[in-house]
Amino acid sequence: MTTSNTHNGAADPQVQAELSRLRDSIDNIDAAVIHMLAERFKATQQVGYLKARHHLPAADPAREARQIKRLRGLAESAKLDPAFAEKFLNFIVAEVIRHHERIAEDTAS
């Protein structure tokens, strides 16, 4: 592997311009993802309070199974790795369950 700039495009203004254009797009997408996640967590917080008030369990594995099935299908249609989509959902849901449990503890005390 070379460390010189001669062949790797690092000094090529056209390469830099294209990289910059693509990174602008990535930054916009990342911002949208953060805003969408914030909205999702606002909704799940309300679910957390509802569940705590009515003594419902934090986790609902049957609902999660339906979400995974649906998201895997959407991922396949969108040419996104379904295994990644499932891992991503599981990561978010695990955090939501932690929030639900904290709300339930705070509501009980």
Ligand SMILES: O=C(O)C(=O)C[C@]1(C(=O)O)C=C[C@@H](O)C=C1
């Ligand atoms: O739908 C619910 O019951 C929720 O608590 C929300 C949610 C989710 O984040 O989508 C989180 C935990 C449950 O196990 C299932 C789904």
